[in-house]
Amino acid sequence: MTDDLLIRMVKAGKAEAYRALVERYQDMVYNLCYKILLDEDEAKDAAQETFIKVYQVLGSFREDSKFSTWLYRIASNMALGKARRKKRAEPLEDARYVASDEQTGDSQPDNMSQEERSKFLHLALAKLDENDRLLLSLYYLEEVSMDETAEISGLDKNTVKVRMHRARKKLYNVLSSILNQEAKEAL
Amino acid sequence: MKQLPDDMLRQFWQDSKKEAPEGFSDFIMQNLPQHSPLSEALKKPLLSPGIAASLAGLLVVLALLLYNLKGSGQSSSGWYLTMQQWLDSSLSWLGSSPATLPTIGAFSVAIVLLIVLDRLLKRMLNRMEG
Structure with a gap:
C-alpha cells in the first residue's frame, strides 16, 4: 500500500x-x-x-x-x-575518553568487527557539529536525493553540496585520527 | 574525496545502523491523540484578521457616507442624487416596518459574536494540537 x-x-x-x-x-x-x-x-x-x-x-x-x-x-x-x-x-564529553574505556582488536577498518566500526563511527560523529551529522545521515540514507536533502535541511542545493563534502571530509579525517590513535595504543 | 574513503565511511555507516526499539509502533499507537488528524482548513479562522478589518472599515465608511448624505443637501451630482434616493427609500422602508431595524441590528451582533467565537475555538484547537 x-x-x-x-x-x-x-x-x-x-x-x-x-x-x-x-x-x-x-x-x-x-x-x-x-x-x-x-x-x-x-x-x-x-x-x-x-x-x-x-x-x-x-x-x-x-x-x-x-x-x-x-x-x-x-x-x-x-x-x-x-x-x-x-x-x-x-x-559533549570528550570522545577520546570514551574510546579508552574498551579494548579493541585490530584497528585496520577491514579487520574490524561490526561493533567496533559502529563504536568508532560514534566517536568520530561526536566530534562533529549536529548539522554535519544531519547532512551525513541524509547522505547515507540512500533513498534521499540532493534536492530532498536541501528541502529537509532548509538549505539551498549548492550549500548542501559544499557542506556535505566538507562534512564527509571532516568525518574521514576524524575517523582516521581515531583509528591511528587506536593503532598506536594497540602497539 | 577519493573513492576509497567514501566506501570505507559507507561501510562504517552500514555497520552502525540500528533498529527502532522493540514495541516502538505499539507505543506510538497507544499514545496517539484520540481524534483523527484535523484538516488545516478546519483549524483556520473563518475570517482572517485582514478580511475582518477590511469589512469593518467598509461598514464604517458606508455609515459615514450615509450620515453625511442625510445631513447635507448642497451637491447635485448624479451619484449624490442616486445615493440620496436610495437612502430615502431605505429610510421609508425601515419606517414602514419597525421590526426590521432591530432584526438587522441583532443579526449583525450575532455575526460579530460568531466570528469572535470561531476565532477563540480555532485558537483553542491549535493550542491543543500543539
Missing part, C-alpha cells in the same frame, strides 16, 4: 493505518535521530515525538509532496532541537 493511500485512510479516521506508516519508517527515523543525538534514549524520545507530531499535523501535509521528505524534516528538526538544548546544558 502506498504512503498516499495510507495517509488518506488516516485522514478519513482509520487510525490503525498509521501503524503501517510508523512501521515503514521507524528504523530510518530512529537512525536519523540517533546519528544526530548519539544517545539511544534521546533518539527514541525524538523518534516517538516525531511520529506523534506527524500524526497531529497530518492534515497540513500536501499530497503532492513526498511523505518521507516531510517526515525526515520534522524528525531532523526535532532531533536538532534536542541536540542544541543538550549542548547548551552540557558540552
Whole structure:
C-alpha cells in the first residue's frame, strides 16, 4: 500500500493505518535521530515525538509532496532541537575518553568487527557539529536525493553540496585520527 | 574525496545502523491523540484578521457616507442624487416596518459574536494540537 493511500485512510479516521506508516519508517527515523543525538534514549524520545507530531499535523501535509521528505524534516528538526538544548546544558564529553574505556582488536577498518566500526563511527560523529551529522545521515540514507536533502535541511542545493563534502571530509579525517590513535595504543 | 574513503565511511555507516526499539509502533499507537488528524482548513479562522478589518472599515465608511448624505443637501451630482434616493427609500422602508431595524441590528451582533467565537475555538484547537 502506498504512503498516499495510507495517509488518506488516516485522514478519513482509520487510525490503525498509521501503524503501517510508523512501521515503514521507524528504523530510518530512529537512525536519523540517533546519528544526530548519539544517545539511544534521546533518539527514541525524538523518534516517538516525531511520529506523534506527524500524526497531529497530518492534515497540513500536501499530497503532492513526498511523505518521507516531510517526515525526515520534522524528525531532523526535532532531533536538532534536542541536540542544541543538550549542548547548551552540557558540552559533549570528550570522545577520546570514551574510546579508552574498551579494548579493541585490530584497528585496520577491514579487520574490524561490526561493533567496533559502529563504536568508532560514534566517536568520530561526536566530534562533529549536529548539522554535519544531519547532512551525513541524509547522505547515507540512500533513498534521499540532493534536492530532498536541501528541502529537509532548509538549505539551498549548492550549500548542501559544499557542506556535505566538507562534512564527509571532516568525518574521514576524524575517523582516521581515531583509528591511528587506536593503532598506536594497540602497539 | 577519493573513492576509497567514501566506501570505507559507507561501510562504517552500514555497520552502525540500528533498529527502532522493540514495541516502538505499539507505543506510538497507544499514545496517539484520540481524534483523527484535523484538516488545516478546519483549524483556520473563518475570517482572517485582514478580511475582518477590511469589512469593518467598509461598514464604517458606508455609515459615514450615509450620515453625511442625510445631513447635507448642497451637491447635485448624479451619484449624490442616486445615493440620496436610495437612502430615502431605505429610510421609508425601515419606517414602514419597525421590526426590521432591530432584526438587522441583532443579526449583525450575532455575526460579530460568531466570528469572535470561531476565532477563540480555532485558537483553542491549535493550542491543543500543539
